[in-house]
Amino acid sequence: MKIIKMLCTQSDCYKVGRKISPKGLMLHSVGCSQPNPYVFQRIWNKARVNACVHAVLGPDGTVLQCLEWNRRGWHAGGAANNTHIGIEMTEPATIKYIGGSNWKDLDPVKTKAHVLATYKTAVELFAKLCKDYKLDPLKDGVILSHSEGHKRGVASNHGDVEHIWSRFGLTMNGFRNDVKKAIYTVVVKSVASVSKPVQPTVKPLGYLVKVTAWFLNYRTGPGVNYKKRGSIRKNQVYTIVDEKYGWGKLKSGAGWINLKYVNRV
Numbered sequence: 446m447k448i449i450k451m452l453c454t455q456s457d458c459y460k461v462g463r464k465i466s467p468k469g470l471m472l473h474s475v476g477c478s479q480p481n482p483y484v485f486q487r488i489w490n491k492a493r494v495n496a497c498v499h500a501v502l503g504p505d506g507t508v509l510q511c512l513e514w515n516r517r518g519w520h521a522g523g524a525a526n527n528t529h530i531g532i533e534m535t536e537p538a539t540i541k542y543i544g545g546s547n548w549k550d551l552d553p554v555k556t557k558a559h560v561l562a563t564y565k566t567a568v569e570l571f572a573k574l575c576k577d578y579k580l581d582p583l584k585d586g587v588i589l590s591h592s593e594g595h596k597r598g599v600a601s602n603h604g605d606v607e608h609i610w611s612r613f614g615l616t617m618n619g620f621r622n623d624v625k626k627a628i629y630t631v632v633v634k635s636v637a638s639v640s641k642p643v644q645p646t647v648k649p650l651g652y653l654v655k656v657t658a659w660f661l662n663y664r665t666g667p668g669v670n671y672k673k674r675g676s677i678r679k680n681q682v683y684t685i686v687d688e689k690y691g692w693g694k695l696k697s698g699a700g701w702i703n704l705k706y707v708n709r710v
């Protein structure tokens with residue numbers, strides 16, 4: 446686990462500046478196939494956005510902290526915002542939502558690897574926070590998923606995190622037990638404070654790629670949360686002139702594509 450502090454100081458949630466004394470921790474899953482925690486930080490870090498969580502977890506152990514732990518977050522859509530720290534896990538690029546919280550697995554091996562890796566990061570972070578705030582992970586109501594929060598009347602009606610976990614045999618009870626065990630062993634490897642996202646490895650720009658997906662959407666920016674502008678087809682070749690968060694900018698200026706679905710030529 447690597448905690449990287451990149452507070453959403455531009456968000457209304459941050460600016461309101463209410464404080465909480467954390468009584469528990471709520472676990473979320475982002476609900477879209479976007480594995481990069483920085484994308485969410487950027488979405489929330491602006492005015493007139495009605496959500497902001499305390500941290501987003503990546504599969505590589507990244508804990509991207511968006512709010513101080515004792516600042517009141519906007520994550521639960523209910524009273525849990527007053528008592529619980531909210532943590533989002535990212536979801537793999539290899540799933541596709543097909544309505545509500547139903548999804549199709551496009552690559553079971555990669556999907557499972559992502560889910561298990563973010564689970565591990567979540568266990569470590571929850572153990573650290575339980576230790577810091579003297580919370581008992583097994584005590585009723587301390588650690589909740591968003592959907593458990595809804596059943597208790599303290600959160601909005603969402604299916605996370607179980608809608609992802611259930612396919613891999615993961616449960617909230619198992620999670621609480623794993624957190625309990627990890628409290629005595631958790632180690633924070635590094636805590637860094639950054640103001641800009643860490644750029645992925647720099648590749649020379651202006652290179653050719655061939656599309657490997659049947660259809661590949663291009664969007665107004667580097668991420669699935671940007672508006673779709675159109676799509677390109679399999680085996681067509683394009684020039685990429687910029688890269689961000691695993692997305693490439695088309696030379697034509699038409700938009701950005703996910704580089705997972707192309708090969709360099």
Ligand SMILES: [Zn+2]
Nearest residue numbers: 473591603605
């Ligand atoms: Zn949620």
